[in-house]
């Protein structure tokens with residue numbers, strides 16, 4: 001655990017960058033420092049690896065004051081990733097990643113082997129190993145930066161706005177990759193960003209800082225969204241926090257209906273049975289159970305096999321039953337022309353359909369459950385999928 005105890009940093013020009021900050025950063029999870037520009041996030045991160053020394057207070061790593069060990073040893077136990085990756089331009093990708101192992105005295109072959117293994121782990125094609133950084137995209141360079149920080153297998157990763165310079169789609173895939181790596185390797189990650197959406201997507205714990213280097217709130221994302229400590233945090237979270245909070249509720253408990261689902265070769269009798277279930281539309285599926293589209297019951301009364309597939313209403317984006325959140329289910333229902341969301345299993349076959357009203361009821365009961373039981377525990381798989 002990293003414990004930041006009453007730490008203050010005043011720069012020589014009198015700027016107070018961090019003011020009496022105390023934080024317990026748990027092991028094996030992602031803690032995000034978030035806040036407006038200039039609120040002291042980078043200064044805090046750099047005090048953890050002693051690139052900046054506090055004016056007062058102290059920082060403990062596994063119970064020991066970090067000033068008690070040689071600074072080089074401390075930094076070797078902490079990978080460091082920065083915006084734009086900070087790669088060595090004159091070194092190949094594989095040698096960039098092998099930098100720290102080489103510094104630690106590994107022979108070249110072993111260090112390069114490790115580097116190639118890490119390329120796979122961060123989703124880089126091995127064919128890029130011999131290239132130079134300028135021959136890679138921004139997103140690929142950030143992956144190299146993460147691989148380089150992981151090379152000596154440090155227990156701690158410090159990441160300073162690592163994904164800020166890439167476009168939103170690449171950024172989402174880097175976030176998903178980080179969550180996957182975190183699940184596999186269980187590192188203690190301290191991540192700085194000014195983007196609250198990024199913080200909510202990847203953080204297990206989020207420290208919201210305000211200008212002047214003071215802590216506004218330290219809480220898991222779902223608690224931040226449900227109970228912001230004050231107006232500053234509320235404003236910082238933005239207007240749609242109710243919707244975003246739904247990302248933390250699984251779609252597990254949704255009552256999926258199979259009644260209105262009929263195969264494309266269903267005859268008039270089966271259609272009549274499905275119609276009797278009372279849903280305003282029927283969902284037709286192909287021979288593998290995959291969704292084809294919606295049809296009004298009266299238009300299929302002669303049998304689903306008589307309906308032209310081209311005339312079906314589109315089913316929109318289905319959601320993965322149980323694996324995606326209530327937010328995904330609601331999004332699917334809102335975007336569906338019928339107001340019903342389609343749930344699919346891992347093979348993409350229809351698991352059932354669900355109306356906006358039923359999703360609304362599930363949201364109400366999830367909120368009621370949360371009020372009784374305290375903050376909901378985030379579903380990690382859901383979270384990883386949110387980031388993809």
Ligand SMILES: Nc1ncnc2c1ncn2[C@@H]1O[C@H](COP(=O)(O)OP(=O)(O)OP(=O)(O)O)[C@@H](O)[C@H]1O
Nearest residue numbers: 011013015017036037038039040041042043044194
């Ligand atoms: N070396 C320095 N000397 C003087 N003031 C500094 C120094 N480094 C940072 N500051 C000031 O300290 C405050 C906190 O800076 P810091 O970089 O930690 O903030 P930040 O939250 O990471 O900002 P950003 O999101 O813009 O990167 C700012 O007012 C900044 O101008």
